[in-house]
Amino acid sequence: MTGTTTGTAPRYLYLARHGEASGDESELTDAGRRQAELLGARLRDTPLSAVHHGPLPRAEQTARLVAGQLDGVPVRSSELAGDYLPHLPERDELPAEFADSMLDRLAPFPAEERRPDLARRALARFTGPVDGDEPRHELVVTHNFLIAWLVRDALDAPPWRWMGLNHGNASLTVIRYSPDRPAALLFSNDMSHLTPELRWTGFPPELRA
DSSP states (O other), X not given: OOSOOOOSBOXXXXXXXXXXXXXXXXXXXXXXXXXXXXXXXXXTTSOOSEEEEOSSHHHHHHHHHHXXXXXXXXXXEOGGGSSOBOOOOOGGGSOTTTHHHHHHHHTTSOGGGBOHHHHHXXXXXXXXXXXSSSOEEEEXXXXXXXXXXXHHHHTTOOGGGGTTOOOOTTOEEEEEEOTTSOOEEEXXXXXXTSOGGGTTTTSOGGGOX
């Protein structure tokens, strides 16, 4: 695990993928807005200190709709919570039987979306215990790739293993970082706050439950 581990109090990191977006990704759909509102209602009694979001409209709109259900929690934009490839594996990192297909999947992404530097900084900013005596609860509204990267790190999996971890729109993942134990993935891709027709959007169709 590469996050900070020197703090004295636990951090609870809440990770949510943005709500369903329009075809051009310039805004949320009606379903996406409802997903965000339901996510906010679920988090209403959580002692969040901040809602962070990536700079793209679908993440910002989701964060603001979530925050609208909360009581005065500040909303902050961060490029670290953006939509980017967190790690580009070399062929020899990958299982031989999957290497070609995995590298082919990454090949179309342009250079400006390949940002391992941001991924390293996101680990430093959002993971690990915190200083002080009080637990910290933070929400990051972001995109599938970053959530997968942070889950992979919490599980101490190889860097390439962010690939293949999927999260539905407005699903919730929570990781606890304690000073005296490994990171704990409390739950992942939880959609229990969404009504049945709003679940599994943004998830690969062949993997939907």
